Amino acid sequence: xxxxxxxxKVAKVLDTLPNGxxxxxxxxxxxxxxxxxxxxxxxxxxDLRLTFETPQxxxxxxxxxxxxxxxxxxxxxxxxQLFGVDFGEVKVFKMIPWVLGIYEYQVKSMDKExxxxxxxYNHTFGKEFFKYTPHLMQVIPIEKEVENDxxxxxxxxxxxxxxxxxxxxxxxxxxxKEKKLxxxxxxxxxxxxxxxxxxxxxxxxxxxxxxxxxxxDEAYEILKKSEEAGLVHLASNIQNxxxxxxxxxxxxxxxxxxxxxxxxxxxVNSHFYAMIDDALCTGxxxxxxxxxxxxxxxxxxxxxxxxxxxxxxxxxxxxxxxEEAIILKRKEEKDCVTPPxxxxxxxxxxxxxxxxxxxxxx
Numbered sequence: 109x110x111x112x113x114x115x116x117k118v119a120k121v122l123d124t125l126p127n128g129x130x131x132x133x134x135x136x137x138x139x140x141x142x143x144x145x146x147x148x149x150x151x152x153x154x155d156l157r158l159t160f161e162t163p164q165x166x167x168x169x170x171x172x173x174x175x176x177x178x179x180x181x182x183x184x185x186x187x188x189q190l191f192g193v194d195f196g197e198v199k200v201f202k203m204i205p206w207v208l209g210i211y212e213y214q215v216k217s218m219d220k221e222x223x224x225x226x227x228x229y230n231h232t233f234g235k236e237f238f239k240y241t242p243h244l245m246q247v248i249p250i251e252k253e254v255e256n257d258x259x260x261x262x263x264x265x266x267x268x269x270x271x272x273x274x275x276x277x278x279x280x281x282x283x284x285k286e287k288k289l290x291x292x293x294x295x296x297x298x299x300x301x302x303x304x305x306x307x308x309x310x311x312x313x314x315x316x317x318x319x320x321x322x323x324x325d326e327a328y329e330i331l332k333k334s335e336e337a338g339l340v341h342l343a344s345n346i347q348n349x350x351x352x353x354x355x356x357x358x359x360x361x362x363x364x365x366x367x368x369x370x371x372x373x374x375x376v377n378s379h380f381y382a383m384i385d386d387a388l389c390t391g392x393x394x395x396x397x398x399x400x401x402x403x404x405x406x407x408x409x410x411x412x413x414x415x416x417x418x419x420x421x422x423x424x425x426x427x428x429x430x431e432e433a434i435i436l437k438r439k440e441e442k443d444c445v446t447p448p449x450x451x452x453x454x455x456x457x458x459x460x461x462x463x464x465x466x467x468x469x470x
Contacts, residue, residue: 115141118150124466125158126458127205127244130236136229143222144210149184156190156203157469158455166201186316188213203469207237207362208244208344208352215282215301216318223289234366238375240461242454245363246377246447248341248353250423253436254380263347263447264379266331272350273304276327277311279319283360300334300355302327331355338399340364340422345377345447346454358401367402367420379444380421380436382414388433395425395434 115138122129129137145153155170163178181201185192188210192201204210214222237244248266262268270276281301287293303317304327311321322330331341334355342354342363358364367375382404384395389411396405396412404418405425414434426434438444448454459466 111147112138114147114150114154115145117154118145121154121203121469122206122210124464125203125205125469126455126462126464126466127207127209128233128237128240128462128464129206130232132229132232134228136225136232140222140225140229143225144187144214145189149180149187149189152180152184153189153203156201158203158466159470160193160200160202162198162200188215188217188316192316207233212282212301213317215280215285218282218285218289220289223286226286227290230362230365234362235370238366238370240458242445242448242457242461243345243375243377245342245354246345247380247420247422248343249380249421249436250335250341250427253423253426261347263343263350266341266343266353269304269343269350269353270324270327270331273306273324273327274308275303275305275310275312276322276324277303277315277317277319278322278327278330279303279317281354281356281360283356283362283365287360294357294359296337296339296357296360297333297355300330300337300339302330302353302355304351304353335424335427338401338424340401340420340424342376344451344454346451347447347449349450356401358403361401364401376420377445377447378420378422379439380423381416381419381439382421382423382425382434383437384411384413385433385435386411386413388431390431390433392430394428394430399424399428 118141119129119137131137141150163181164174166172167174167177182199184190185201190201191204192199248264251266278299279301280298284294284298303311339355339357342356343352344350356364358368363376391410391412393412396407402418402420404415405412406415421436423436426436448457
Protein backbone atom coordinates (compact mmCIF):
# COMPACT_ATOMS: atom_id res chain seq x y z
CA UNK A 109 0.00 0.00 0.00
CA UNK A 110 1.42 3.39 -1.01
CA UNK A 111 1.85 6.23 1.47
CA UNK A 112 -1.03 8.20 -0.02
CA UNK A 113 -3.40 5.23 -0.11
CA UNK A 114 -2.98 4.46 3.60
CA UNK A 115 -3.86 8.03 4.50
CA UNK A 116 -6.87 7.88 2.19
CA LYS A 117 -7.85 4.70 4.01
CA VAL A 118 -7.67 6.49 7.38
CA ALA A 119 -9.75 9.34 5.95
CA LYS A 120 -12.37 6.86 4.76
CA VAL A 121 -12.45 5.15 8.16
CA LEU A 122 -12.90 8.49 9.92
CA ASP A 123 -15.66 9.48 7.50
CA THR A 124 -17.40 6.15 8.13
CA LEU A 125 -17.55 6.94 11.84
CA PRO A 126 -20.75 8.78 12.86
CA ASN A 127 -18.91 12.09 13.37
CA GLY A 128 -17.61 12.20 9.80
CA UNK A 129 -14.45 13.40 8.04
CA UNK A 130 -15.49 14.73 4.61
CA UNK A 131 -13.27 14.69 1.55
CA UNK A 132 -12.14 17.99 0.03
CA UNK A 133 -11.20 18.95 -3.51
CA UNK A 134 -7.77 20.14 -2.37
CA UNK A 135 -6.94 17.06 -0.28
CA UNK A 136 -6.14 19.18 2.79
CA UNK A 137 -7.54 16.42 5.01
CA UNK A 138 -4.79 14.08 3.76
CA UNK A 139 -2.15 16.69 4.57
CA UNK A 140 -3.58 16.90 8.10
CA UNK A 141 -3.41 13.13 8.56
CA UNK A 142 0.19 13.07 7.34
CA UNK A 143 1.06 15.62 10.02
CA UNK A 144 -0.45 13.39 12.70
CA UNK A 145 0.27 9.77 11.71
CA UNK A 146 3.24 7.85 10.38
CA UNK A 147 2.22 5.28 7.76
CA UNK A 148 2.61 2.48 10.33
CA UNK A 149 0.45 4.31 12.87
CA UNK A 150 -2.16 5.07 10.20
CA UNK A 151 -2.34 1.39 9.26
CA UNK A 152 -2.76 0.33 12.91
CA UNK A 153 -5.43 2.98 13.52
CA UNK A 154 -7.58 1.43 10.79
CA ASP A 155 -7.58 -1.87 12.69
CA LEU A 156 -8.94 -0.42 15.93
CA ARG A 157 -12.51 -0.09 17.15
CA LEU A 158 -14.61 2.44 19.05
CA THR A 159 -14.72 0.04 22.00
CA PHE A 160 -11.83 -0.51 24.41
CA GLU A 161 -9.50 -3.44 23.81
CA THR A 162 -6.28 -4.64 25.41
CA PRO A 163 -3.25 -5.06 23.14
CA GLN A 164 -3.78 -8.83 23.35
CA UNK A 165 -7.38 -8.50 22.18
CA UNK A 166 -6.27 -6.29 19.27
CA UNK A 167 -3.61 -8.86 18.40
CA UNK A 168 -6.03 -11.80 18.49
CA UNK A 169 -8.69 -10.03 16.44
CA UNK A 170 -6.37 -8.55 13.78
CA UNK A 171 -3.66 -11.26 13.82
CA UNK A 172 -1.05 -8.59 14.37
CA UNK A 173 2.04 -9.74 16.31
CA UNK A 174 1.60 -9.08 20.02
CA UNK A 175 5.27 -8.25 20.46
CA UNK A 176 5.70 -4.49 20.53
CA UNK A 177 1.99 -3.82 20.02
CA UNK A 178 1.39 -2.39 23.50
CA UNK A 179 4.27 0.05 23.02
CA UNK A 180 2.91 1.15 19.62
CA UNK A 181 -0.56 1.72 21.02
CA UNK A 182 0.78 3.69 23.96
CA UNK A 183 2.88 5.85 21.64
CA UNK A 184 -0.22 6.57 19.56
CA UNK A 185 -2.14 7.44 22.73
CA UNK A 186 0.60 9.88 23.75
CA UNK A 187 0.44 11.44 20.27
CA UNK A 188 -3.33 11.94 20.52
CA GLN A 189 -4.20 9.46 17.77
CA LEU A 190 -6.37 7.24 19.94
CA PHE A 191 -7.76 7.10 23.47
CA GLY A 192 -6.43 4.93 26.26
CA VAL A 193 -7.06 4.17 29.90
CA ASP A 194 -4.37 2.98 32.29
CA PHE A 195 -5.80 0.66 34.96
CA GLY A 196 -2.36 -0.04 36.38
CA GLU A 197 -1.96 -3.72 35.57
CA VAL A 198 -3.66 -3.39 32.21
CA LYS A 199 -4.11 -0.66 29.59
CA VAL A 200 -6.94 -0.49 27.09
CA PHE A 201 -7.21 1.50 23.87
CA LYS A 202 -9.81 2.55 21.33
CA MET A 203 -10.16 4.51 18.12
CA ILE A 204 -11.48 8.07 18.34
CA PRO A 205 -13.16 10.26 15.68
CA TRP A 206 -11.71 13.45 14.23
CA VAL A 207 -14.00 15.67 16.33
CA LEU A 208 -14.44 15.36 19.22
CA GLY A 209 -11.24 13.36 19.46
CA ILE A 210 -8.05 13.45 17.42
CA TYR A 211 -8.24 17.18 16.68
CA GLU A 212 -8.60 18.16 20.35
CA TYR A 213 -5.80 15.79 21.34
CA GLN A 214 -3.36 17.72 19.13
CA VAL A 215 -3.37 20.68 21.53
CA LYS A 216 0.15 19.87 22.78
CA SER A 217 1.67 19.49 19.31
CA MET A 218 -0.26 22.07 17.27
CA ASP A 219 2.05 24.40 15.34
CA LYS A 220 1.34 27.15 12.83
CA GLU A 221 1.38 24.81 9.82
CA UNK A 222 -1.12 22.48 11.47
CA UNK A 223 -3.30 25.44 12.50
CA UNK A 224 -3.36 26.68 8.89
CA UNK A 225 -4.35 23.23 7.61
CA UNK A 226 -7.14 22.87 10.17
CA UNK A 227 -8.43 26.36 9.43
CA UNK A 228 -8.58 25.53 5.73
CA TYR A 229 -10.28 22.21 6.39
CA ASN A 230 -12.93 23.73 8.65
CA HIS A 231 -14.59 25.41 5.67
CA THR A 232 -15.50 21.94 4.38
CA PHE A 233 -15.75 20.07 7.67
CA GLY A 234 -17.86 22.67 9.47
CA LYS A 235 -20.44 22.97 6.69
CA GLU A 236 -20.81 19.19 6.49
CA PHE A 237 -20.65 18.42 10.21
CA PHE A 238 -23.40 20.78 11.34
CA LYS A 239 -25.89 19.58 8.73
CA TYR A 240 -26.64 16.54 10.86
CA THR A 241 -28.07 15.70 14.27
CA PRO A 242 -27.76 14.86 17.09
CA HIS A 243 -25.63 17.91 17.74
CA LEU A 244 -22.15 17.36 19.12
CA MET A 245 -22.60 19.71 22.08
CA GLN A 246 -25.28 21.17 24.30
CA VAL A 247 -25.27 24.54 26.04
CA ILE A 248 -25.04 24.41 29.82
CA PRO A 249 -26.49 27.71 31.08
CA ILE A 250 -24.99 29.77 33.87
CA GLU A 251 -26.63 27.94 36.72
CA LYS A 252 -27.38 30.87 38.99
CA GLU A 253 -29.33 32.54 36.18
CA VAL A 254 -31.85 29.68 35.99
CA GLU A 255 -34.74 30.73 38.18
CA ASN A 256 -35.72 28.39 41.02
CA ASP A 257 -39.17 27.68 39.61
CA UNK A 258 -37.76 26.30 36.35
CA UNK A 259 -36.94 22.61 36.01
CA UNK A 260 -33.39 21.66 35.06
CA UNK A 261 -32.17 18.11 34.49
CA UNK A 262 -28.74 16.93 35.68
CA UNK A 263 -27.21 17.08 32.20
CA UNK A 264 -28.24 20.76 32.02
CA UNK A 265 -26.49 21.69 35.27
CA UNK A 266 -22.80 22.50 35.36
CA UNK A 267 -22.68 21.59 39.06
CA UNK A 268 -24.14 18.13 38.41
CA UNK A 269 -21.50 17.42 35.75
CA UNK A 270 -18.74 18.53 38.14
CA UNK A 271 -20.13 16.60 41.10
CA UNK A 272 -20.21 13.37 39.09
CA UNK A 273 -16.47 13.69 38.45
CA UNK A 274 -13.59 12.60 40.67
CA UNK A 275 -10.69 13.86 38.56
CA UNK A 276 -10.37 17.23 36.86
CA UNK A 277 -7.93 18.90 34.50
CA UNK A 278 -7.70 22.13 32.58
CA UNK A 279 -5.91 22.70 29.31
CA UNK A 280 -5.54 25.33 26.64
CA UNK A 281 -8.53 25.58 24.32
CA UNK A 282 -7.28 24.21 21.00
CA UNK A 283 -9.64 26.50 19.05
CA UNK A 284 -8.24 29.60 20.73
CA LYS A 285 -4.69 28.25 20.36
CA GLU A 286 -5.28 27.72 16.64
CA LYS A 287 -6.48 31.31 16.22
CA LYS A 288 -3.52 32.57 18.24
CA LEU A 289 -1.08 30.70 16.00
CA UNK A 290 -2.83 32.26 13.01
CA UNK A 291 -2.17 35.66 14.59
CA UNK A 292 -5.84 36.34 15.22
CA UNK A 293 -6.25 35.87 18.99
CA UNK A 294 -9.46 36.99 20.67
CA UNK A 295 -7.95 38.04 24.00
CA UNK A 296 -10.19 35.82 26.12
CA UNK A 297 -8.66 33.32 28.59
CA UNK A 298 -6.87 30.43 26.86
CA UNK A 299 -6.62 27.84 29.65
CA UNK A 300 -10.34 27.05 29.97
CA UNK A 301 -10.90 23.61 28.43
CA UNK A 302 -11.84 21.17 31.22
CA UNK A 303 -11.54 17.40 31.34
CA UNK A 304 -13.57 15.38 33.86
CA UNK A 305 -13.18 11.71 34.80
CA UNK A 306 -15.31 9.48 37.05
CA UNK A 307 -12.34 7.92 38.87
CA UNK A 308 -9.54 9.51 40.93
CA UNK A 309 -6.04 10.26 39.67
CA UNK A 310 -6.72 10.12 35.93
CA UNK A 311 -4.96 13.39 35.10
CA UNK A 312 -2.03 13.08 37.48
CA UNK A 313 1.44 13.04 35.92
CA UNK A 314 2.06 13.36 32.20
CA UNK A 315 -1.41 12.69 30.77
CA UNK A 316 -1.54 12.38 26.95
CA UNK A 317 -4.10 15.18 26.68
CA UNK A 318 -1.73 17.53 28.48
CA UNK A 319 -2.88 20.37 30.65
CA UNK A 320 -2.75 20.20 34.42
CA UNK A 321 -4.71 18.42 37.11
CA UNK A 322 -6.94 20.64 39.24
CA UNK A 323 -9.11 20.13 42.30
CA UNK A 324 -12.91 20.26 42.27
CA ASP A 325 -12.78 23.71 43.88
CA GLU A 326 -10.38 24.90 41.18
CA ALA A 327 -12.73 23.49 38.53
CA TYR A 328 -15.57 25.59 39.88
CA GLU A 329 -13.29 28.64 39.95
CA ILE A 330 -12.35 28.10 36.29
CA LEU A 331 -16.02 27.98 35.37
CA LYS A 332 -16.69 31.18 37.30
CA LYS A 333 -13.80 32.99 35.58
CA SER A 334 -15.03 31.73 32.21
CA GLU A 335 -18.48 33.16 32.89
CA GLU A 336 -16.97 36.49 33.90
CA ALA A 337 -14.93 36.52 30.66
CA GLY A 338 -18.06 35.94 28.57
CA LEU A 339 -17.45 32.32 27.58
CA VAL A 340 -20.25 29.84 26.89
CA HIS A 341 -20.30 26.50 28.75
CA LEU A 342 -20.60 23.62 26.25
CA ALA A 343 -20.64 19.90 27.11
CA SER A 344 -21.36 16.62 25.30
CA ASN A 345 -24.88 16.40 23.96
CA ILE A 346 -25.65 13.29 25.99
CA GLN A 347 -27.40 12.63 29.29
CA ASN A 348 -24.78 10.42 30.93
CA UNK A 349 -21.02 10.13 30.74
CA UNK A 350 -20.13 13.75 30.04
CA UNK A 351 -16.35 14.07 30.35
CA UNK A 352 -15.58 17.67 29.41
CA UNK A 353 -16.81 21.23 29.69
CA UNK A 354 -15.61 23.62 26.99
CA UNK A 355 -15.76 27.35 27.64
CA UNK A 356 -16.23 28.93 24.26
CA UNK A 357 -16.27 32.22 22.38
CA UNK A 358 -18.02 32.95 19.12
CA UNK A 359 -14.85 34.00 17.29
CA UNK A 360 -12.63 30.95 17.92
CA UNK A 361 -14.77 27.95 18.95
CA UNK A 362 -15.40 25.61 16.03
CA UNK A 363 -18.99 25.04 17.14
CA UNK A 364 -20.01 28.66 17.79
CA UNK A 365 -18.04 29.89 14.76
CA UNK A 366 -20.12 27.57 12.59
CA UNK A 367 -23.27 29.10 14.07
CA UNK A 368 -21.94 32.57 13.20
CA UNK A 369 -20.12 31.95 9.92
CA UNK A 370 -22.23 29.27 8.27
CA UNK A 371 -25.64 30.28 9.60
CA UNK A 372 -26.32 27.07 11.51
CA UNK A 373 -28.57 28.73 14.07
CA UNK A 374 -29.29 25.32 15.62
CA UNK A 375 -25.67 24.14 15.72
CA VAL A 376 -25.91 23.27 19.41
CA ASN A 377 -28.62 21.72 21.54
CA SER A 378 -30.18 24.23 23.91
CA HIS A 379 -33.14 24.12 26.28
CA PHE A 380 -33.30 27.78 27.30
CA TYR A 381 -33.54 31.25 25.79
CA ALA A 382 -33.14 34.76 27.15
CA MET A 383 -35.84 37.40 27.28
CA ILE A 384 -35.40 41.17 27.74
CA ASP A 385 -38.03 43.19 29.58
CA ASP A 386 -38.54 46.23 27.36
CA ALA A 387 -39.80 48.28 30.30
CA LEU A 388 -36.57 47.74 32.26
CA CYS A 389 -34.00 47.89 29.45
CA THR A 390 -32.17 51.24 29.24
CA GLY A 391 -30.35 50.45 26.00
CA UNK A 392 -26.81 50.31 27.43
CA UNK A 393 -25.84 47.57 24.92
CA UNK A 394 -23.62 45.54 27.28
CA UNK A 395 -25.58 42.37 26.50
CA UNK A 396 -25.14 42.77 22.75
CA UNK A 397 -21.68 44.34 22.52
CA UNK A 398 -19.82 42.47 25.26
CA UNK A 399 -21.62 39.27 26.18
CA UNK A 400 -23.55 37.56 23.37
CA UNK A 401 -21.31 35.19 21.40
CA UNK A 402 -23.72 34.38 18.59
CA UNK A 403 -25.21 37.77 17.60
CA UNK A 404 -28.64 36.94 18.98
CA UNK A 405 -29.41 40.40 20.40
CA UNK A 406 -30.60 43.23 18.20
CA UNK A 407 -30.69 46.97 18.83
CA UNK A 408 -34.01 48.74 18.61
CA UNK A 409 -34.64 52.50 18.82
CA UNK A 410 -34.12 52.76 22.59
CA UNK A 411 -33.80 49.18 23.82
CA UNK A 412 -32.48 45.78 22.86
CA UNK A 413 -34.34 42.53 22.21
CA UNK A 414 -33.48 38.84 21.84
CA UNK A 415 -33.68 37.09 18.49
CA UNK A 416 -35.27 34.00 19.99
CA UNK A 417 -34.55 31.51 17.17
CA UNK A 418 -30.83 32.41 17.39
CA UNK A 419 -30.48 32.53 21.18
CA UNK A 420 -28.71 29.51 22.69
CA UNK A 421 -29.72 30.23 26.28
CA UNK A 422 -26.23 30.46 27.78
CA UNK A 423 -27.17 33.18 30.28
CA UNK A 424 -24.12 35.37 29.69
CA UNK A 425 -26.21 38.43 28.87
CA UNK A 426 -28.13 38.11 32.13
CA UNK A 427 -25.23 38.12 34.55
CA UNK A 428 -23.98 41.60 33.58
CA UNK A 429 -27.23 43.44 32.90
CA UNK A 430 -27.09 46.51 35.21
CA GLU A 431 -30.89 46.86 35.22
CA GLU A 432 -31.63 43.14 35.74
CA ALA A 433 -33.82 43.39 32.67
CA ILE A 434 -33.04 39.94 31.26
CA ILE A 435 -34.26 36.53 32.41
CA LEU A 436 -33.65 32.97 31.24
CA LYS A 437 -36.70 30.99 30.16
CA ARG A 438 -37.02 27.29 29.51
CA LYS A 439 -38.24 26.39 26.04
CA GLU A 440 -41.59 24.71 25.66
CA GLU A 441 -41.35 20.94 25.90
CA LYS A 442 -42.13 20.51 22.19
CA ASP A 443 -39.07 22.63 21.35
CA CYS A 444 -36.65 20.77 23.66
CA VAL A 445 -34.64 17.94 22.12
CA THR A 446 -33.69 15.32 24.70
CA PRO A 447 -30.04 14.31 24.26
CA PRO A 448 -29.14 10.68 23.55
CA UNK A 449 -28.66 8.61 26.71
CA UNK A 450 -24.91 8.16 26.24
CA UNK A 451 -22.11 8.27 23.68
CA UNK A 452 -23.05 4.90 22.15
CA UNK A 453 -26.62 6.03 21.54
CA UNK A 454 -25.29 9.31 20.12
CA UNK A 455 -23.14 7.33 17.66
CA UNK A 456 -26.08 5.15 16.58
CA UNK A 457 -28.44 8.10 16.11
CA UNK A 458 -25.87 10.14 14.22
CA UNK A 459 -24.91 7.22 11.96
CA UNK A 460 -28.56 6.62 11.11
CA UNK A 461 -29.07 10.29 10.16
CA UNK A 462 -25.87 10.36 8.07
CA UNK A 463 -26.62 6.98 6.50
CA UNK A 464 -23.27 5.38 7.39
CA UNK A 465 -22.65 1.83 8.57
CA UNK A 466 -19.87 1.85 11.18
CA UNK A 467 -20.71 -1.57 12.66
CA UNK A 468 -17.28 -2.97 11.78
CA UNK A 469 -15.77 -0.45 14.22
CA UNK A 470 -18.18 -1.03 17.14
